[in-house]
Amino acid sequence: MSISLAQHHHPQGIDGHIHQAPTSFVRKYVFSIDHKIIGIQYFVTTGIFMAIAGLLAEVIRTQLLSPNAQFVSPDTFNEAFSVHGSAMVWLVIIPMLTGAFGNFVMPLQIGARDVAFPWLNMASFWMFPPAGLLLFGSFVIGAPQAGWTEYPPISGPQYGPPGTTMWCMAIFLVGVSSTLTGINFLVTMYKMRAPGMTFTRMPLFVWAQMATAILSMIATTALAGALLALFLERVFGIPFYDPARGGSPILWQHMFWFYSHPAVYIMILPAFGIISEIFPTFARKPIFGYKAIAFSSMAIALLSFMVWAHHMFTSGLSPSIEVAFMLLTMVIAVPTGIKIFSWVMTLFGGKIHFTTAMLFAIGFIITFLCGGLTGIYLAAVPVDLHLHGTYFIVAHLHYVLFGGSVMGIFAGLYYWWPKMTGRMMNETLGKWHFALLFTAFNLTFMPMHFLGIMGMPRRVSFYVNDPWFIFWNELASIASYAMAGSFLIFLYNALSSLKSGALAGPNPWGARTLEWQIPSPPHYYNFKNIPAVYSAPYEFDKPLPYGNLQDELDDSKVPPQLLHGHGEHAHAGAH
Amino acid sequence: MDTSLIEHLIAIVGGVVVGGSAVVALKNDWSATGLDGNVTKIMLGLMAFGCLLAILAAFGVLGNPISKGGA
Amino acid sequence: MAVHVAAHGADEVDHLYAETADLRLTGFVLFLISDVVLFSSFIFAYLYLRHSVPQWPWPPGTAPLDTAFAAVNSVVLFGSGATMHFALENWKHGNRSKWFGWLIATIILGSMFLGGQAYEYSHIQATWGGSIFGASFFTLTGMHGFHVFCGVIYLIILGLQTSQNVYTRQKYFGLVAGTLYWHFVDVIWVALFFLFYLL
Numbered sequence: 001m002s003i004s005l006a007q008h009h010h011p012q013g014i015d016g017h018i019h020q021a022p023t024s025f026v027r028k029y030v031f032s033i034d035h036k037i038i039g040i041q042y043f044v045t046t047g048i049f050m051a052i053a054g055l056l057a058e059v060i061r062t063q064l065l066s067p068n069a070q071f072v073s074p075d076t077f078n079e080a081f082s083v084h085g086s087a088m089v090w091l092v093i094i095p096m097l098t099g100a101f102g103n104f105v106m107p108l109q110i111g112a113r114d115v116a117f118p119w120l121n122m123a124s125f126w127m128f129p130p131a132g133l134l135l136f137g138s139f140v141i142g143a144p145q146a147g148w149t150e151y152p153p154i155s156g157p158q159y160g161p162p163g164t165t166m167w168c169m170a171i172f173l174v175g176v177s178s179t180l181t182g183i184n185f186l187v188t189m190y191k192m193r194a195p196g197m198t199f200t201r202m203p204l205f206v207w208a209q210m211a212t213a214i215l216s217m218i219a220t221t222a223l224a225g226a227l228l229a230l231f232l233e234r235v236f237g238i239p240f241y242d243p244a245r246g247g248s249p250i251l252w253q254h255m256f257w258f259y260s261h262p263a264v265y266i267m268i269l270p271a272f273g274i275i276s277e278i279f280p281t282f283a284r285k286p287i288f289g290y291k292a293i294a295f296s297s298m299a300i301a302l303l304s305f306m307v308w309a310h311h312m313f314t315s316g317l318s319p320s321i322e323v324a325f326m327l328l329t330m331v332i333a334v335p336t337g338i339k340i341f342s343w344v345m346t347l348f349g350g351k352i353h354f355t356t357a358m359l360f361a362i363g364f365i366i367t368f369l370c371g372g373l374t375g376i377y378l379a380a381v382p383v384d385l386h387l388h389g390t391y392f393i394v395a396h397l398h399y400v401l402f403g404g405s406v407m408g409i410f411a412g413l414y415y416w417w418p419k420m421t422g423r424m425m426n427e428t429l430g431k432w433h434f435a436l437l438f439t440a441f442n443l444t445f446m447p448m449h450f451l452g453i454m455g456m457p458r459r460v461s462f463y464v465n466d467p468w469f470i471f472w473n474e475l476a477s478i479a480s481y482a483m484a485g486s487f488l489i490f491l492y493n494a495l496s497s498l499k500s501g502a503l504a505g506p507n508p509w510g511a512r513t514l515e516w517q518i519p520s521p522p523h524y525y526n527f528k529n530i531p532a533v534y535s536a537p538y539e540f541d542k543p544l545p546y547g548n549l550q551d552e553l554d555d556s557k558v559p560p561q562l563l564h565g566h567g568e569h570a571h572a573g574a575h
Numbered sequence: 576m577d578t579s580l581i582e583h584l585i586a587i588v589g590g591v592v593v594g595g596s597a598v599v600a601l602k603n604d605w606s607a608t609g610l611d612g613n614v615t616k617i618m619l620g621l622m623a624f625g626c627l628l629a630i631l632a633a634f635g636v637l638g639n640p641i642s643k644g645g646a
Numbered sequence: 647m648a649v650h651v652a653a654h655g656a657d658e659v660d661h662l663y664a665e666t667a668d669l670r671l672t673g674f675v676l677f678l679i680s681d682v683v684l685f686s687s688f689i690f691a692y693l694y695l696r697h698s699v700p701q702w703p704w705p706p707g708t709a710p711l712d713t714a715f716a717a718v719n720s721v722v723l724f725g726s727g728a729t730m731h732f733a734l735e736n737w738k739h740g741n742r743s744k745w746f747g748w749l750i751a752t753i754i755l756g757s758m759f760l761g762g763q764a765y766e767y768s769h770i771q772a773t774w775g776g777s778i779f780g781a782s783f784f785t786l787t788g789m790h791g792f793h794v795f796c797g798v799i800y801l802i803i804l805g806l807q808t809s810q811n812v813y814t815r816q817k818y819f820g821l822v823a824g825t826l827y828w829h830f831v832d833v834i835w836v837a838l839f840f841l842f843y844l845l
Contacts (some may be wrong), residue, residue: 586721597731632839
């Protein structure tokens with residue numbers, strides 16, 4: 001397909017459409033509309049929230065060190081796991097994978113100067129810290145105690161702690177932020193790709209973000225409905241879930257899980273995208289099955305709306321409905337399996353560079369696969385009837401969310417750190433981080449499978465005084481402290497890299513996607529000239545498939561309209 | 576004339592007038608292209624459908640038995 | 647949304663405007679789709695709750711809704727959709743005075759709809775918190791009424807903006823957005839009218 005250099009129909013235009021660079025500290029770093037700064041703001045904020053939610057996890061594990069510990073009261077224990085789960089899902093994993101990684105990397109990978117609606121992007125970010133304050137602030141008046149799933153009647157007006165209303169407001173706010181980001185990203189990826197970048201020439205990280213943005217946009221509003229109804233019931237007594245007045249707690253479960261199942265795919269698809277970028281780069285091989293991976297992302301997004309009731313197998317649904325959901329849940333494993341197969345085949349015959357990013361990516365395959373397999377067991381209704389509400393589920397969810405999403409997050413952090421900061425991380429420290437984290441993670445969560453099968457229920461602050469229960473719980477708790485310690489290695493590595501890490505240069509990994517063809521960190525305008533794209537990026541044996549990039553690394557060649565900006569334009573950012 | 580009869584008449588006449596103009600507008604815009612053109616066509620079509628529902632309701636074909644006057 | 651006309655040549659601004667208007671249109675349609683999902687989740691809740699009791703309205707003895715009145719109110723709202731369509735058509739053809747006329751008709755009809763809803767609310771036997779009947783009816787129609795109210799405000803703003811020449815015959819995305827939003831509010835009502843009054 002020939003590239004028309006008459007780029008008049010392209011939102012960037014040949015001459016580009018550049019904002020003036022901001023000058024004041026507040027406009028540059030606080031209320032920035034630059035997607036890169038906003039991405040970093042998301043990273044920092046989600047990092048802080050992750051630390052708090054992680055401490056809550058250590059409260060849980062410390063209480064469970066012995067069968068009848070008095071470390072915290074049962075109510076405090078309930079608050080700990082409820083806020084831990086809610087924060088990790090809504091304040092850490094989703095914003096980090098979409099708001100942080102999506103914001104920083106996606107516009108660079110499509111050759112754009114920013115997202116479609118930069119002011120909306122900033123507004124989306126600034127809704128997010130207040131949501132965190134609302135959620136963590138709920139401890140002051142009594143945090144929610146019914147888990148991150150907050151089933152009525154425990155979350156309802158009669159039994160729910162006062163902080164449950166704050167929880168509703170916090171999650172609603174973060175949901176609005178997420179929906180607006182999804183819309184913003186979708187329009188960006190649909191309309192602002194560089195000339196020549198057809199859908200099948202997009203990097204796979206962009207495909208993943210596109211599938212995720214569709215889910216964010218459509219599923220999150222369904223959650224907003226459920227939260228609004230719970231809020232109305234708690235605050236104004238409007239009966240949706242109260243059986244005495246005709247309502248139904250099962251209704252909450254349907255409304256909640258209709259969003260929350262797609263939400264788990266929001267939490268994993270970007271991580272899949274990160275792995276798809278890392279494997280070809282560090283195996284020096286084209287990705288195996290580009291179209292399979294791209295289209296399976298869309299298939300997963302579509303199917304994710306059809307499986308929600310597999311979280312409700314013990315709630316009294318009719319068996320025929322349960323069978324239907326069981327079969328659909330097993331079907332959704334197929335596109336995921338296709339991806340894993342493609343990634344492994346990418347490695348096969350490649351020349352593998354075991355950088356820290358690659359180690360985390362390979363670790364991801366192992367631990368996510370484990371979580372995915374237990375998911376298939378749980379899809380079978382007879383199995384789930386026994387394992388629902390036990391530690392088997394806790395094990396499964398942490399293998400996919402930590403062993404999947406968080407491993408993917410670390411892989412992406414080590415991979416894109418040089419691009420974001422212009423500095424290299426220390427590889428030795430990174431490998432120690434990986435080794436400690438991978439070992440400690442498996443020692444923490446593998447025992448939970450056994451505990452679940454032995455019948456240990458989740459969300460309870462004590463357990464049976466049985467030698468094996470004690471052994472596995474102690475092992476899990478001690479290993480969890482090691483996991484927490486491994487985060488400190490990462491933190492030290494990050495801070496010392498920022499202070500005195502080796503300068504990175506534009507492309508330390510020899511990667512082929514567009515973000516690696518410009519300086520590290522990129523200039524505020526991203527590209528001096530919008531590139532032209534001739535093919536998909538992963539053909540390592542061929543030259544780079546881009547045009548118009550000859551001046552990117554030469555700072556004496558800044559085109560005049562970038563020096564002056566379009567300063568005479570009195571541009572409101574929302575142009 | 577009781578209110579019920581007036582309501583029926585307004586519903587039927589209004590439905591025909593509004594639905595009719597929606598259909599005419601749809602016919603005129605049939606060849607429009609682009610996102611806003613197509614979305615407008617969908618909206619006009621649904622609006623005409625809504626008017627049809629109102630007419631059928633007024634004739635008692637659809638819906639619960641219509642109560643007399645205000646509730 | 648105001649568009650500041652820059653000091654540059656008309657051509658360059660026009661092509662930039664055309665590109666960004668395209669982005670904004672796509673973004674706005676996606677926003678409307680997400681708003682449809684919000685209503686859909688409450689519609690699901692309504693249908694689920696209705697299906698779980700043996701008769702409707704609930705509890706037994708609650709008076710049914712006034713379909714005739716609602717049919718009239720619906721026609722009023724649909725009429726406002728038609729007038730809005732005509733308003734935009736006239737703007738596109740450069741007839742400012744007809745644009746204003748049809749816009750004002752839309753605002754009047756929209757306000758009449760809201761008045762009709764207020765009348766309906768005051769005459770219904772159920773209360774918002776009394777039972778699932780009131781809960782689903784008032785929440786859904788209330789959410790819709792709120793959307794209509796915001797729409798009326800938006801249309802008034804558009805009228806003021808056009809009187810201050812913010813938009814031109816070439817650059818009028820704000821008017822397109824307003825018209826699409828008004829049609830969306832109309833279409834949601836088609837669903838609600840059917841679900842509450844005709845089912």
